[in-house]
Each structure stands twice: as C-alpha cells, then as structure tokens.
Amino acid sequence: MTRVVITGMGWITPLGNDLTTVWNRMCKGESGIAMIDRFEASNFPTKFAGQVRDFDWKLHVQDYTVHHSPARNSQYALGAAKQAWEQAGLHDYNDLNSDRAGIYLGAGEGVLDFKVYSNITTEMWEDEACKVDTVGWARLASEQLDKWGEIEQEPNVPLWHIAREYGLQGPAFNCLTACAASTQAIGEATNVLHRGDADLMISGGTHTMLHPLGVTGFNRLTALSTFDGDPTKASKPFSRDRGGFVMGEGSGMLVLETLEHAQHRGAEPIAEIIGFGSSADAYRITDLHPDGRGPAAAMNGALAQAGIDPLELKHDRPQVHYISAHGTGTQENDSIESMAIKKVFGEHAKDVPISSIKSMMGHLIAAAGSVELITCIMSMQTNTLVPTINLDKPDPELDLDYIPNESRESKIDVCMSNSFGFGGQNNTLVVRRFET
C-alpha cells in the first residue's frame, strides 16, 4: 500500500497561534479557558470558553482582497493552513502539480449574525398567528443581514478559501460528522492518497461555535460545563467531578502526501499515518452505545490497518505509546471511552498513557481531532506527553493512566487519536514516527 506521510502542520487555538507556543504551554499544563468576551455571556449558564485571541487572518494570506469576507472558521483555516504549507516547504516549491493536490476538511458551519437575526425575527413575530411574518422578515433580512456573512456559513466555504489561496484543484471534500469531523477528514484524505487519486492533500478541521446560538444549543443539551469558579479549572476530563465539556474554537491543518511525492521533492516526513478506522454506533442520537461498540470498532479498525495487535507487547510495552483521547469531560463519554480502550487493549490498557488536551484548550468541535493529531505528532517529535489537567479527583471507575496534571517524558513512536461525534460517528487514527 502507498505510504502516506505528514510533512507540515499548523494550528490556531485558544492556547496560541503557532506550533511552538501552543506546545510549550501544553507541556506546562496551562489552560486557554477564560471568560467569554466575544459576546455578552454573563447571564448564560456557561460563561467561559477557549477563545482564539490575537489573531489577524490577513497576515496569513497573500492578498486578502481575493477572500471577500471570510467567516471566523475560514480565517482560522487560512491561518493554520499557512503554517502547514510553510512547514512542508511548499512555499519554496514551484513544481507542485496543483491538479494532483487536493483538500479534505472537516470544517464546521460559519456563524449566524444572531443579534440581527433575533431582532428581525422577533420584530416580525405575529403573536396571534404564532408565526413570523415572512414577507416583512424577507425585507428586513435583505436590509440587515450581510450577504457574504450568509454565504460564508456554508461549511464547504473554508475549503474554497484554501483552494483559492494555494491554487489546489485536486479531489475536494468537506465532511461534518460533528466532533469527529477532522479526524474523519484526515483518515479519508489518507485514503484518497492510498488509492492514487492525488499526490498531496491538505487536511484538517476548523470550527467555532462560540456564539450565542452555539452556546445556547449545548447549554440546552446540558453538555457544557457550568462550573462556577476559576474557568481554567472547568474542563476536567476523567475527573470524578467532571461536569461537561468546555467550548473551544480554532483550526488544525496538516499537509499529507505520498512518501514517494515527499521524497521526490525533498520534503522531510514528520510522521506516517498507518491506520484509520471509522464506524457508526447506530444506537441513539444522544447517547453512545453502553458497550462502547462504536468507539471500539473504530479503534480496532485503525489498529488492524496499522498491523498492530493491541493485545501483544513489543519490547515489553504496548505497541501504542500514547492515546489522545476524545476525552470531552462529560460523564458518559469519558466512561465509555475508557471502557472501549479496555475492550481493545485488554490487560495492557492500564499501560497506555492517555490524555485529553480538551482539559487545556476546550473542545474545538469539528476541529478537535486535527489539533489532537498534531499533539500526537508533537509528542513523537519531543518524546513528551502532555497532561490531562484539572485531574485532582480521580474517578475510581476510571482506572487508566490519564497523565494527570503534569507532562512527562517518554519515548513515543506510535500514537492513536480518537474522535467520537454526537450522532454516533466514531473515528480513530494511528500515526507512527517516520522511519525510512
């Protein structure tokens, strides 16, 4: 099978907007969670989130005028893609066949102008009829809602921005499988390269739901933490007192290419993608199957493709050296993910270090998997495992090694990254340190 390697990566996150800053902060166990100041959230049940700060997308493109008015998710995508593009050395490479270079994103939707939308729909509300006067609404909408703001809400528009910026015309997909989207995108981009449909793919995710309607939706689902205290302590994956996830936003992008293509152009592979597994729970719209069958199937599928038997040790240690958990900090996810990991790794599960970076940067929803895969690769590059912070009260039911609170050094050659979406779409990637 064609080998697929990663040659570039970049991210825009609540912990910073470049690889080094974010990595160093995670190694120190710092949190990027703070009070929301994007909108007036002081009366919302959840008042805090991981917000991207100090980021100017115009500094990350060649000519900002060609991009019209990109929504935040498109802005973050452009910022992360530029880092990945440059790390891959593509800014200095003039022989790229752009017809053989594609894009597979797991990008979320853009942001509705909630203030304007709320004002015009309520202004046109007819009490007696219990409905909106759509005639008046259409007039107000055309006067007050921004045309490009509406167009930018289509989830496939970030893809267009990246394609336009770098002139890429190969295979192009956007998937949106909730929180599993960018892991799925990277797995499917790998498949595009395996089957020879492209030489190089940009893949990853971008999303923000940090707006009043997004926070409302998750608050109503009671999925968000409503922790009443220091926001940096709010995200508590695997802790006994975990109370829901904390919203984050941002983007992670990677350059994937066939090993042959990378070697031909003299690019240095950073890591190799060796396994991808995907499954559907087919159970309930709100809950994971109590047996963890979907996540276990995704992990087993990825490990099988990687040629790894999770029940067999190699050099007296499990063959997977780190798991970047989905680890949202909800009661259900963390319990079932832990159970599924035990199901897959058997008695060796306790010997596989696991952490959730959502404890530090929050949940980037569609983009979460891409920044978590980059974390895996940084772990291999630095032989350092970043912690799950705020894990002061271990849950006696969860007895795996969650790397509590402090980073640690360890030789890391193989990592696994899990992402599970609302609705039961489960995806797992396995990456390996690159060896010729």
Added chain:
Amino acid sequence: MAANDAKQVVISGVGVMTALGVGIDPLWEAMISGKTGLRRIQRFDPSGFASQVAGELDDEAFSVRKVVPKSHRKATKVMCRDTELAVGAAAVAVEDAGITTAATSDDPPTLDPARVGCHIGAGLISAEMNELTTALITSTQDGEGFDLNHWGKEGMNNLSPLWLLKYLPNMLACHVTIVHDCRGPSNTITCCEAASGLSIAESRRVIQRDNADACLSGGAEDRVNPLALFRQHCTGRLAPTDGSGDLSSIVLPFGENATGTLVGEGGGILLIESNESCTTRSGNPWCTIDGIGCTQSIADSPLIADAHALTMSINIAMAEAQCDPSDIGAIVPLGAGVALIDQAERDALKQVFGDSLQSIPMITTIPYTGNCMSGNGTIAIAVAAKALREQMIPARLGSEETVGVDAAKCESKTADIGRILVVTPSEGGQCVAMVLGRIKS
C-alpha cells in the same frame, strides 16, 4: 490498483423524495410527460422574496413516522425536514433493494450490519424559524428589541433541550444508521450540490477497499425555508418569479435567456453495493458505477464554477470507466439555469466531447424538482439509473433553444444508452463527475 482490478460496484436500491412525490416512479412519470413539480411556495408566504417558486413535497405525501420502527418514533420529534427526507428516501431504497434491515422486519438482516456503511450529503440546515422565534420572543421587551442578557438567563429555557440535535448535518446519517442498524463506516459530506455525488463516491471507495459490502448513500436537503431561501437569494442565483405564468419555463438550463435557478426540497438515498454482494443475494441492480472524478474549482468566487476543474473531473471519471466520449449515450448536468454555471458546464463538456457534444442528449432535472442542493445529485443519479434501465430520454422543460448542447425543450424518446455521465459543479467549488453503466443481461 488499476481501474479494471477494482471491485465492481452497483446501485441496487433507489429511493428519492421530490416535489413530484415519493420514489422514482412519480418523478419519472412526470419527466416522461413533461410535467413540472414546481409551484408557488405554499409552506410560507414568499411574497417578500424575489423568487417565490420552489419544489415542495406535499405533507400528505409522506409521514416519517410511518417509515421508522416503533422504537424510533419518539426520535422523529427531533428530526428536521432534511432528516425526514433522508429517512424517507432510505426506507424507499431499502424496499426497492429487496433487503431486510432492522427497520423492516424482526428477521435476520440480509446484510451484516457491521458491513453496511452510510454516507449522506447534507446542507447547512436552517433552523425552523417559528420554532426558534417562539423562544426568542420571550426575551424581547417592547421597543427595545431582543435582549441577550434575558436570553442567557431565562429565554433559552423555552427552547427544547434537544433543539441543537435537530440541526446538526450528520443527523441525517445518524437517524438512517439507527433506523436500519448500519454500523459500518459513516460520513456526512457537506459540499452543496456536490454532496450527493461525493457521498456516493465515498461509499464506492469504502466498498472497493473492502470496509463494507453495501452503503446507504446519497443526500437530502430542504431549501424551502425562509432563511435557506434568503441565503440562496444572497448568492444571486435565483430566478425572479412571483409564480404567475408557465412554471415549466422559468428555469432554462443552457438557455440564452436563463435568469437563474429555483430551489427545492428533496433528495435521495441509494443502496450502493458490491456486485458480488448483490449477486449473492439475487438483487436486481439498476446500473454499475464505472468511474468517478472529484476536483475543486478556484474561480474568483465560491459561487462561480471553473471549467478546468469540471473538465478534469469528467476526464478522471471517464478514464476510470475506461470509456471514450463515443460511449456516452446521455449526460445529466447540473443544468441549473444560472448563466455562469451553465457556461462552465458547457465549456467543460465541449473540451471533452468536442463537436459531438451537440448530439448527446441531456437530461435536466432542476426544471422538474428545483435545485435540492445536497440532495440534487442523488436525484440526478437516480434519474440516470432509471434512464439506463428504461432506455429512455425523458422530456425536457426549459428553453426552446440552447446553444452548443442538446438541452432544449423536447418530448421524451427511446434511446440506446450504454453509459450516462452525471456532472455536478457546486456552490463552494467542488466538482464531481460520475459514469454509470447499463446492466448487461
């Protein structure tokens, strides 16, 4: 893997939902007789919009509660219209394929659930306006408009707890996988008009790499919603019409006087299956999927198609299908009636087919159903499959004359069709082309 070494994949079940009704037959019958399903929008008063005509499926034609097992009926309350359409189409496809699933019988399923995937194209689902405003209105005070502070404190509690789950694009696939117990690889592609074709492309590849034996695949979308319609107005693609006059000649694919497209609600789900699996269970396939090409446009706007990308996608699909231009007996383009998009399609097809393009009949669906966006490609593919089975070119609505392509208004006719090319450029720039082949008896 060389193209001819890949597993052969077929369409073995067809389910579509359009303004013409439930299933392929009412749509096909209307297309044979040249009767459009478009009408002035009835679901809400469209008078404030420049474009007031769309393809709507009557509420009486379909009830989602009737196509889900009893155990899932409660969940229908948290289905948006897009999801209802997908679940309805999946039920029709499963019935058409003649397979048993968890939804149809207590008997063991025909196919191993772990080997059945699901790839469904979905759009940016617009919240149902009256439902959301019922809650928003509780946070307004006379003369002061909407109060976000009140909303955060109290108002949001008037929204159903599961409200958000109604509008996540992956809920189409989520409900379909639950209803039919499909536990294999699952994905949700959100690429506007290209979403269906790309979803079917993913299903085919999943089967070819042996991760599944079959997939429920396609797309569905409801654009007949005030916010969704407004968003389409923002693109400048819609034909202005108040619904008076001949509704079958508003959308004019490839016409010199084309003024834009119209929206619709609808889509379809197909059972995509390995030929081996279909043969083993004595299924009755509609057609083979012989080649698919996927590319990206880099025109100056995400709203404009790029002929180079379209040409590439067609060439890739035809190369994989190992077919020459002379093998193509009909073309199903997007044919949206939007001048710049039609032009890109015509330019790309001309590049591939040269002067012979004018003698290849086109099948255009949007004048019948409206542009169902993420669901549109499945409707196009289902119609192509039907044309291959029936060996018929359905009647075309639209322009009396078209330039450079055989797409003008005409009656239905019989034809000898071995292969059909389906082409879809999308808002956002993704392009997909697919070559379908006739089942040889």
